[in-house]
Amino acid sequence: MTPGLTAKVHEVEDVFRDKKARTNCHSESGGWDGTVDSPLRKILNKLEDFLDWFRSLYPRRKDRFRRALSRWEGSDLGLPEPSFEVKWETWSEMNDYFQGVSHHGKPTSTEELRNGIARLETFLARQLLKTSDDLNAIDALLKEPGNA
């Protein structure tokens, strides 16, 4: 079972307080100073381990989005950075809109909400389903003279 955040923080705190008392890099009068010694190294290593662990379990929104995109694309390679940034920007705009309306009292209208939902549906449809070729075919069909 994965330890909870509280237990992990307690682990880091125990190491921090124990090694802080032992290191030559810290004194009550002078604060932190000097060359990294063994106790301080253990603090830093423990802190790095903790932050790695934390990031793996509680990734930032952009990291979560990157992983989701990678899974949807069916490849570990990920998108080229410029393409990813375009998608991230689109996703962030939609996220900000829905979060704002749902939780922060952002004014909106029925029309704007409908457009937002339609934009989200199209985005997800293009990402989640292997139908992007079909959607492109529909776009092409409707662009032909007489069909628009």
Add this chain to the structure above:
Amino acid sequence: MPSPEAVEQALTLIERHPVNRGYFFSKLESPDWIAPLAEAGFFKDPPPRRVNGDFVSYPGWPESRYLARMAPVAPARVADVIGRIPGTDNVSVHEDLARAVIHLDAGSMARWATGEARWISRQPRIEHPLDEALGAVVERLAGDETT
């Protein structure tokens, strides 16, 4: 007017996946597709409301959204199709149709409103945004001397 080949191609794409269907109708900006799509069997089967335990949802119907968008530019063609859509308990479809009928001729709107009034009388409540859409219909009816 789309060619028979274009309609055939569209039907092939639409029937491949529900997402394709929703996407196709959301992108349609021409009323010229109404007749061939109606002939192909669309506009006849609005999705029912979904009940899951205590939760009720009203799935959007791509066809009715399309009709609502086309009503201002092709009211006669939309009226013809709306008059043949079967009754539904899906509030989302009612809303789309209410937004469509305010653009139709007075007679078509009044016929739709008569059936709608019967449906409304059986509802425990009418919630937003359907109330707003129905309010616009009432306002239009009240302002039209022929109805």
